[in-house]
């Protein structure tokens with residue numbers, strides 16, 4: 197700053213910019229000293245078994261565990277370079293936690309690397325460094341009893357002056373306001389000198405000294421967030437107010453990995469999300485990029501498709517209003533007893549047989565369309581076919597849960613009245629959990645089918661989809677059947693068997709799609725950009 | 728809240744020792760609000776023009792940058808139709824050590840050296856990149872039309 201405002205400087209000895217004061221590193225020491233755990237212990241439990249082809253390995257981490265992992269990285273680098281942990285941490289942050297690249301470049305020229313990261317040159321470095329020993333603190337040129345801070349333009353007692361090693365001196369109040377606003381307003385944990393164009397980093401010791409406890413806690417949070425943001429193998433659970441982190445040690449969500457894998461993970465608080473795109477649900481078997489396209493399309497066409505989500509329809513035979521209050525699509529009109537499918541409104545009798553065709557869209561209408569108007573009508577019909585089934589499974593999963601919530605109470609009462617143990621009455625809960633899981637798969641298979649080129653692979657895909665759907669509907673129907681003490685044993689064995697079967701059909705679906713992603717066998721009918 | 732000493736000092740200096748080609752006068756009823764004029768730099772298509780701007784010092788100033796906007800229409804790749812300016816020191820490169828004076832000098836410097844690679848008015852930037860003499864001619868035309876002294 198080439199200004200007359202800078203006049204008298206005075207730096208207080210206590211406020212020295214010193215990275216190596218052990219007391220000032222106390223916050224890290226607390227964690228570092230805990231127990232000497234090996235990094236290998238952080239590897240996930242699922243590592244023990246081989247992941248299934250449609251799964252990625254992951255581990256859910258509590259905030260403390262994440263901090264330990266970060267500190268391990270910091271200590272490792274600090275040990276190699278022979279610098280204080282704080283220096284190592286700042287270097288790692290500057291290199292986006294890419295340890296290999298940092299070590300390589302640091303060995304080539306530590307001074308350049310330190311300067312680029314906004315750190316003062318270090319004294320007493322190991323032999324590979326030829327750095328001159330620079331004092332960490334520069335004394336301002338003049339000493340006097342008071343000084344004028346160029347930021348607030350006030351004249352202050354000398355004690356309040358604070359200088360970084362660059363020599364830029366401002367009053368402690370201005371430093372505090374500046375650092376606080378960087379952290380609180382900008383969410384920035386990389387705070388540099390206040391002087392224009394000066395890249396010197398503000399050390400943690402200053403943060404500790406100047407910030408109130410709330411802001412300091414926020415600073416610590418931001419440090420962790422920066423680590424997670426810089427590391428491809430870490431992701432925060434996206435659910436609001438959840439503080440867990442998920443780590444995938446053997447999976448990096450690169451565009452090419454995400455073109456063949458759907459990395460569904462669950463945090464330790466039971467939240468399911470996609471490690472690739474952050475969608476707060478399991479969107480297997482459809483890859484992130486196509487999920488994004490589909491969701492955008494649905495949002496754009498929401499008005500056209502709104503009526504589908506309605507809970508009531510008219511009986512195709514007697515036109516009386518029928519409300520859907522369970523997940524099951526097998527509808528029976530209360531008035532005329534006509535049985536039909538909620539999704540395609542066709543007679544239910546056709547659904548139980550081998551030529552069940554409700555899931556497949558007949559492309560003929562589109563092929564025959566000659567003029568633009570009928571082509572556009574055909575394309576809307578095609579979209580509605582898939583959207584209808586997609587939205588229906590989403591809705592049915594919710595209704596299945598609601599229905600179960602009602603029966604759960606009854607089950608509990610029954611457990612008390614009968615010989616059954618608590619474990620034994622859990623079959624309905626297991627069934628509904630599996631049902632919801634499979635409906636989620638089914639939901640996304642419809643979005644997938646919308647974008648798939650018709651060929652032999654998709655015929656097999658639709659066969660698998662149909663088999664899964666039939667099993668799901670059967671289980672869903674069973675869930676609606678009345679629970680009576682007389683028949684509960686029979687119901688239990690029926691439902692348990694069907695649950696196992698449904699689970700198997702789901703695995704077949706996921707396995708087949710995962711396998712064909714690996715083989716590059718899926719052909720999209722649109723161009724799919726990298727995610 | 729009384730006006731921080733820093734703002735008083737800056738205002739005083741802007742009045743007593745103005746930077747060449749730049750004026751900044753605070754409003755009587757709001758001393759954080761400045762009427763600004765910047766002369767177009769010689770050798771640029773904006774030469775000869777006198778551009779009006781508004782500058783406002785937010786409550787957080789100097790921890791947060793001042794808000795600056797062109798009021799005179801200008802054909803420049805880094806200034807949009809609403810007069811908003813794309814200048815790094817007014818955003819992430821802001822330092823509390825900068826002042827109203829340095830900010831306005833930077834704005835003036837931006838008139839001498841437009842940066843079409845970091846555009847705010849994309850159509851103007853495109854024009855500047857594809858046909859520099861043609862684009863400069865329009866800048867000159869607008870200067871004569873809207874920024875005449």
Ligand SMILES: [Zn+2]
Nearest residue numbers: 345348367370
């Ligand atoms: Zn100050």
Ligand SMILES: [Zn+2]
Nearest residue numbers: 362364389394
């Ligand atoms: Zn500095």
Ligand SMILES: [Zn+2]
Nearest residue numbers: 433438463467
């Ligand atoms: Zn969670």
Ligand SMILES: [Zn+2]
Nearest residue numbers: 470472473484
């Ligand atoms: Zn995803």
